[in-house]
Amino acid sequence: MQVRTAKHSTRWSTVGLALAGCFILLAGSTAAAADKPPAVGDQAADFALSALDGESVNLKALLKEGPVVLVVLRGYPGYQCPACSAQVGEFTAQAKKFASAGAKIVLVYPGAKLSLGERAQEFLRGHALPENVYLVTDPDYTFTNKYHLRWDAEKETAYPSTFVIDPTGKIRFAQISKTHGGRVKATTALEQVSKLAK
Numbered sequence: 001m002q003v004r005t006a007k008h009s010t011r012w013s014t015v016g017l018a019l020a021g022c023f024i025l026l027a028g029s030t031a032a033a034a035d036k037p038p039a040v041g042d043q044a045a046d047f048a049l050s051a052l053d054g055e056s057v058n059l060k061a062l063l064k065e066g067p068v069v070l071v072v073l074r075g076y077p078g079y080q081c082p083a084c085s086a087q088v089g090e091f092t093a094q095a096k097k098f099a100s101a102g103a104k105i106v107l108v109y110p111g112a113k114l115s116l117g118e119r120a121q122e123f124l125r126g127h128a129l130p131e132n133v134y135l136v137t138d139p140d141y142t143f144t145n146k147y148h149l150r151w152d153a154e155k156e157t158a159y160p161s162t163f164v165i166d167p168t169g170k171i172r173f174a175q176i177s178k179t180h181g182g183r184v185k186a187t188t189a190l191e192q193v194s195k196l197a198k
Contacts, residue, residue, distance in 0.1 A: 037148045040174050044165045049136035057134045063167050066102030069189050072161040075111040076119040090186040095130035103193045105133045110158045113139035164192040
């Protein structure tokens with residue numbers, strides 16, 4: 001009787017170890033996936049970043065009002081990025097159309113904390129942002145690292161990226177450029193926002 005119990009225990013111990021191994025493998029694959037930038041179908045991680053006037057811009061709060069177009073700029077890698085300026089110009093020019101679709105635009109300006117606010121003010125000099133467009137700073141890359149978009153090289157900051165996030169927080173469109181170009185056009189983002197209403 002004692003021998004039978006020992007065999008029974010050994011059998012279940014073996015099964016338990018096998019299951020534990022499966023859980024470890026699953027946990028490992030989940031951790032690996034978590035180290036990648038957000039992709040279509042993922043839930044966008046919440047964040048709160050400060051606008052230039054000190055207002056806190058919170059993703060979760062904005063999504064209660066409608067979709068969000070999240071544009072990650074290169075910020076200040078030692079100079080003002082001309083491709084970023086052109087992209088922001090396109091999006092602000094189309095802001096009324098985004099507003100008609102109920103969408104907000106959040107422009108993330110990353111960089112080292114020292115003087116980042118001044119650099120962001122410089123970036124916007126002479127341009128008033130429409131009511132549904134927010135430029136927020138990402139001091140010391142807290143957001144950039146959270147979204148795994150850090151371009152960790154000399155005179156680089158973040159990979160230029162654009163995400164369209166529906167009101168449930170799901171990413172419905174994502175494009176990440178590993179170069180200075182490859183920017184999403186405002187018209188493309190607007191098309192993606194329009195699809196959400198269908």
